[in-house]
Amino acid sequence: MWDSFYAIFKISLKAIFANKMRAALTSLGIVIGVSAVITMLAVGSGAQKSVTDSVARFGTNILFLRQPWDLDESISSPKDVTMDDVYAIRQVDGVAAAAPYITTSFDVKYSNTSVALSVLATDPDIFLTYDWPIESGREFTQREVDDYAQVIVLGASAAQTIFSDVDPLNKTVVLDNIPFKVVGVVKKTGQSGMGFDMDEGALIPYTTGKVKMNAGWNSSDRRALDRVVIKVADFNTIENTKVDIQNTVRNTHRIHPLGKDDFQLDDFASFIEQAKTMGKTMSLLLGAIGAVSLIVGGIGVMNIMLVSVTERTREIGIRMAIGATSWDIRMQFLVESVTLSCIGGLIGIVLGVIITMVVAANSSIPAELSISAVLLSVGFSAATGIFFGFYPAYKASKLTPIDALRYE
């Protein structure tokens, strides 16, 4: 029995090798399909992971206060989020820190270099909310905030780009024609894609930013902030703290007890959920792209198998005449198509893994190989062979011996 199966396997291999070029081109479809599936799934799950990672690094006990983007029309005179809210929130039980948050993009100039950075205008509380340890120099102080001081703290990559080998500390950079003294550089956080990218950014006192540079001015109120970043002391009581903050802000905004909130308090739980669904959708989409190319590859296999059956109709007739059963014939062609697909699949896996590693090493696209993606594509390519090989094999096995022998 095994002897015979092995013999049939050899027959199939022989048929494949008799047409090397054709087999190679047919397998190429599967190679591309499988490597696409692996790469796409790796990129998808890598993106998903990097999103959740960066959210996790933010900490789940961060809250954002901001004006809703789609403000309810029934609110007649919505108030901006301002420093008044920051001060009030700092008094709320369970709040560890609250910092103003205004982002703007500026060209930062130093001698001949000019780099566009996203600049966050804030105050020292920002260092209590985000995990942005200082690498060299220092944070700017409350005093400097009060004095509208022209000081700046740079992100690690930003400092590298602007100064390369020069020590940035105490150097002067120019933003919007205003000179700023570099007082500190933040350690590389390696976090990107979500929230403020500190590595590529810079921090300045919000007072300086607002008054001297019109930073983030899209509101009629000169005191308006983009948002307030709040850190809650204990994640377990975050819901209570949220309610307290909500009441406090309603108070500073003088909202009638029956009136609606003119602000919004986001926590990261919903962000994480959103990020996860986004990541999943992305994975699915990328996987689908890979799957489509695999299906196209499979159709190529089917096409070639149909050609192969037609070409070898006489041979099928001879085999039937000397005692091959329908099952034997079906097996022969199925083994052929599965072998074609699996050869393509194996090469595709190797190629997919290489592509993924190259992508992961040489670009900012995160890619994470998973065993399950690899196994999935192995199974998929074998299944492709069986699925797309089945019809041609069935067709071959259904011939009557005389019709097959007489075929011209």
Added chain:
Amino acid sequence: MALIDTRDLYKIYTLGDVEVKALNGVSVSIEKGEFVAVMGPSGSGKSTFMNILGCLDKPTHGKYILDGIDVTATDLSQLAGVRNRKIGFVFQGFNLIKRTTAIENVELPMIYNHTPAHLRHEKAMEALKAVGLESRAQHLPNQLSGGQQQRVAIARSLVCDAPIIFADEPTGNLDTKMSIEVMELFTRLNKEMGKTIILITHEPDIAEYASRLIKFKDGEKISDEVK
């Protein structure tokens, strides 16, 4: 009981509204060990008859009993085992499988009856010896002469010890010398191994080798004589 027994075989092809009666009520009975030649004009139904006897095709009506099995009552796809064990075929066009060595061609029927690999090789070699081609075992069909190819095909028909050999114009593509070689081989198989041989031919010289001659015309058997 006869090895081959047909009663009123009809094979009717309908092409559009034209009916072709390729076989028109043929009844033949052949005993074990006979050497039968079938002759007749082109289109008289000889091949059609043999293909039905060889379980490659089904009659439209009629009954065919092969070694006690009612073949007409069985589906063709169920008859693979019968073709494998009871029947050997030799065709005018040799019908060897391309790009496959002589010995592999001879081994093929044994793959389909699950003979273990070492036995397969041994028996294939024996069969090649019987047709005098053991030195050509590793040759591909296109590296063999027509007569040699036909002998490989004969070896293939022998290898499963099938009692019957059907040969449809086996010398049709061969010159006289090769034809004689092949016919002597058939005679030996008939005499020494007791094979039942049914052979179609157009040439009276070839038919001379047989011990019984059946003549066809227009799908009917017109004569049947034992020498």
